[in-house]
Amino acid sequence: MYFIGVTTTKSMIMRVFPKWARNLGLGHCRIRGIDLALHDDPDRYREVVSFIKSDPLSLGALVTTHKIDLLRACRDLFDDLDGFASLMGEASSISKVGGRLQAGAxxxxxxxxxxxxxxxxxxxxxxxxxxxxxxxxxxxxALVSHIAGREHQTDRPVRLVVSNRSPGRLAEMREINARQGIEVPIEYVLTPRVEDNDAVMRTLPPGSLVVNATGLGKDA
Incomplete structure (x- = not known):
């Protein structure tokens, strides 16, 4: 199994996976990291996915950081996408089932x-x-999908703000949320400077949820 990320040797999963494997009785299996640059060349993503698809000893992969870029570059290489992968345009897992390569979110x-x-x-x-x-x-x-999902109709935030330092991702997310039919009001805020996020923070009432969903914690 592979772990596709940016600085995979520093990730906790490299230490946790062997313990999971032992507890689950998976036998002789290993996890190996594949480091790719942020927003790497699409050909690099295709090279990695093609290798996993063709190598009989490769059972799949965990994907982090590159979930959207990888699926965008390699969609035609997958035989199947699960519902979330298709809806959200991302792949956090790659697996082989019955000889078919599957992308899952x-x-x-x-x-x-x-x-x-x-x-x-x-x-x-x-x-x-x-x-x-x-x-x-x-x-x-993923978080917005869960927080604003129909199963939480009676218990959802009255306001949801998403910020990003570049406009492209915000536009993509707005489109995905529109396809989902999310009813909670969402504000998409462009925040190229740290101070811009601080300004949003100051508008939140007590008890509000703040999530750092950037790669800062993993890659900085």
Missing amino acids: KDPITSGLALDDFLPAGHWRETGAQAFIIGAGGSSI
């Missing part, structure tokens, strides 16, 4: 479980709090 599930674990039930409804998500990549798209 698991962030809406995993980030939703993490958020629900620490956010009290009824939080939005009882506090009138808002949500501010910094970054407009795959993690941000």
